[in-house]
Amino acid sequence: MQYRPFGKLDFQVSALGFGAMRLPSKSADYTDIDEAQALEMIHYAIDHGVNYLDTAYGYHGGKSEILVGKALKGGYRQKVKVATKLPVWLVDTVQDMDRYLDEQLRKLDTEHIDFYLFHDLNKDRWAKLERLEALNWAEKAIQKGKIGHIGFSFHDDRETFKKIIDAYPWTFCQIQYNYLDIDHQAGQFGLQYAAQKGIAVVIMEPLRGGRLANPPEEVQKIFDEAPVKRSPVAWALLWLWNQKEVAVVLSGMSNLQQVKENIEIASSSGVGLLSPEELKIIERAREAFERLPSINCNACKYCLPCPNGVNISRNFELYNDAFQKIAFEDARRKYLALPEEERASSCLGCGDCEDLCPQELPIPELLEKVARAFEE
Numbered sequence: 001m002q003y004r005p006f007g008k009l010d011f012q013v014s015a016l017g018f019g020a021m022r023l024p025s026k027s028a029d030y031t032d033i034d035e036a037q038a039l040e041m042i043h044y045a046i047d048h049g050v051n052y053l054d055t056a057y058g059y060h061g062g063k064s065e066i067l068v069g070k071a072l073k074g075g076y077r078q079k080v081k082v083a084t085k086l087p088v089w090l091v092d093t094v095q096d097m098d099r100y101l102d103e104q105l106r107k108l109d110t111e112h113i114d115f116y117l118f119h120d121l122n123k124d125r126w127a128k129l130e131r132l133e134a135l136n137w138a139e140k141a142i143q144k145g146k147i148g149h150i151g152f153s154f155h156d157d158r159e160t161f162k163k164i165i166d167a168y169p170w171t172f173c174q175i176q177y178n179y180l181d182i183d184h185q186a187g188q189f190g191l192q193y194a195a196q197k198g199i200a201v202v203i204m205e206p207l208r209g210g211r212l213a214n215p216p217e218e219v220q221k222i223f224d225e226a227p228v229k230r231s232p233v234a235w236a237l238l239w240l241w242n243q244k245e246v247a248v249v250l251s252g253m254s255n256l257q258q259v260k261e262n263i264e265i266a267s268s269s270g271v272g273l274l275s276p277e278e279l280k281i282i283e284r285a286r287e288a289f290e291r292l293p294s295i296n297c298n299a300c301k302y303c304l305p306c307p308n309g310v311n312i313s314r315n316f317e318l319y320n321d322a323f324q325k326i327a328f329e330d331a332r333r334k335y336l337a338l339p340e341e342e343r344a345s346s347c348l349g350c351g352d353c354e355d356l357c358p359q360e361l362p363i364p365e366l367l368e369k370v371a372r373a374f375e376e
Ligand SMILES: NC(=O)c1ccc[n+]([C@@H]2O[C@H](COP(=O)([O-])OP(=O)(O)OC[C@H]3O[C@@H](n4cnc5c(N)ncnc54)[C@H](OP(=O)(O)O)[C@@H]3O)[C@@H](O)[C@H]2O)c1
Pocket: 018, 019, 020, 021, 022, 054, 055, 119, 120, 153, 154, 155, 174, 203, 204, 205, 206, 207, 208, 209, 210, 211, 213, 233, 250, 251, 252, 253, 254, 257, 258, 259, 261, 262, 298, 300, 358
């Protein structure tokens, strides 16, 4: 494993961090975590040098923190820093913040959360936290020893990012960043802006939720023709680690094979290792992606459960497969094999999902588009 500086802290973080948002499940129900497999994956990662574990109150319908708590038994707690997040959208009062933090400590079965984030900040949520004087609250939680350091995860535009960064001497922040997102949300600007202030930048969605692992043919062709042979995952991750401003790259790995592969890639990573020719290959891959029709869903499942049972991210994934991979019939067959309530056409347009989407997708409108594409 390679280790990298974590902002101004006296802590060397592993290049790869474990994101506990896409753990394997025993059934199609993502709250039904396959505990044995998930524990094996987390223990394998820690045994091979991963020292940063990221979870959140809501992951896997609230079960991720409990699973992480179990993974920390048997001496693993001392080997890893734990990060979790306050569900800001559920908070209305200071008492709510106390209540969630105490519940999270219980679920994780730990005395202390090393890195505590305000989850999924945007302009409105930041305004709410300011009203609640949440930073004062967080500093008190640090004094009480419940939290080590305060940070935030972010999904909004770069102006909002700059405003939040400038408002407080944060230890760390977490942004969505990958070779498609250079100019999206905080983007490369945000990465560099935070890093030059000495704030550790934690990267989430490095493979755009998995889409960069299995790219469309046009993109795969660019990688196949490259003089250096690498998997699409290796191209995407090495591109991130090539940048000195990146502290740790979180990957939401969903099986042991992925954990092994990503650890191996991390071990060969480093700042400035990619040549100008290799960086050009990534640029061409980005351009090829941008030419294709796409629904910008990262399958984070923050929008679920849908009150009517629509499997939102699966519908968008099938749409992208149909049009990016030119596999329309195959995707349509899979769409029609979904239980009727999970299909896009079962959307009632209530819009409950829209407020929760970090990508700010107009979900009901897009579901209508998917339904039209597959059912008409
Ligand atoms: N704070 C926030 O607002 C927020 C939002 C999103 C994420 N996060 C955190 O950031 C972490 C990382 O983000 P992410 O989960 O979106 O990461 P990601 O790396 O972009 O996506 C993870 C997915 O990529 C695929 N993958 C990973 N390694 C692979 C490999 N070696 N070969 C093939 N496919 C591979 C898997 O997809 P398949 O399952 O399809 O194989 C996996 O589920 C999350 O787990 C979570 O902890 C936070």
